[in-house]
Amino acid sequence: MERKAPLMPIGRLSKAANVKVPTIRYYEQQDLIAATCRSEGNQRLYSEKELQRLRFIKHARDLGFSLDDIRDLILLERQPEGACKSAHLIAARHLQSVCIRLAQLERLKHELERMVSLTESGEDQGCSVIEALADHMKCEDEHHD
């Protein structure tokens, strides 16, 4: 039998992966990760393998993947063959939604900039922010989501 590396409690795991303790517990509840074992006092203990798993999850979350997508990616990681196409599909779909969201935000940004700049240019005839929000004809063409 191999000598086991020392296991770490949740706080150490948390610091190593830069993920909060309650979030790790939440991920356990969502079946994304599990402790290697528990101590006699029922405290979770994790190996290096779990740390790698958590870092994977964190990286994917930082990129905006949903927990459902991450669960799928974890399952795909374990498949010997043919998983790559599915992983690629998940990533490509997510990339597409990021692009869509980017376009939306660009449009919002332009309208907000216009709204804010009217005030800053010294318009004295009322409140341009509130008037712009009350003006629906101007915006109706511009954000159909």
Added chain:
Amino acid sequence: MERKAPLMPIGRLSKAANVKVPTIRYYEQQDLIAATCRSEGNQRLYSEKELQRLRFIKHARDLGFSLDDIRDLILLERQPEGACKSAHLIAARHLQSVCIRLAQLERLKHELERMVSLTESGEDQGCSVIEALADHMKCEDEHHD
């Protein structure tokens, strides 16, 4: 006394403002809007003034303002003087958060594009999506939110 215009039930208001009925009820609960009165059968009835209010809320939501911010803007709309500066501050702050979010999404997009293009270029050495997610050194510098 002036002749009142006919009041409309919630479904008519919903269609006129393109906001769902449950969402209107939710906005009422959040103190953003209230029915003019109720019918004998306890159904909400709204005037043209409430329609204008709902359109204001919709427009602001479409621009990404939070309900809290919208509540503040509505209060500011009623103030005779000095409200403009506060409204401008709310809008400018929101514009800033949109810009920050845009920059984040650009960074995410680039990393996802790189991840996806490796697969598409015919790399045969494993799954580039999953490997990239497991590779934390590459990403750690790139998305510090």
Added chain:
DNA sequence: TTAAAACCTATAGTAACTAGAGGTTCAAGT
């Protein structure tokens, strides 16, 4: 008159956390 549409309130779910309460275990210092 009848049936369907529209209305009502109340509750719970969505996604991804986050906070707080009340209790137990562990680690470090004396």
Added chain:
DNA sequence: ACTTGAACCTCTAGTTACTATAGGTTTTAA
């Protein structure tokens, strides 16, 4: 060895902006 504070535990509920469902009432149109 004892004490105390930190770290751990489970459970419940809150955050934000909706959305869905259940079960009932009212209104409308045929």
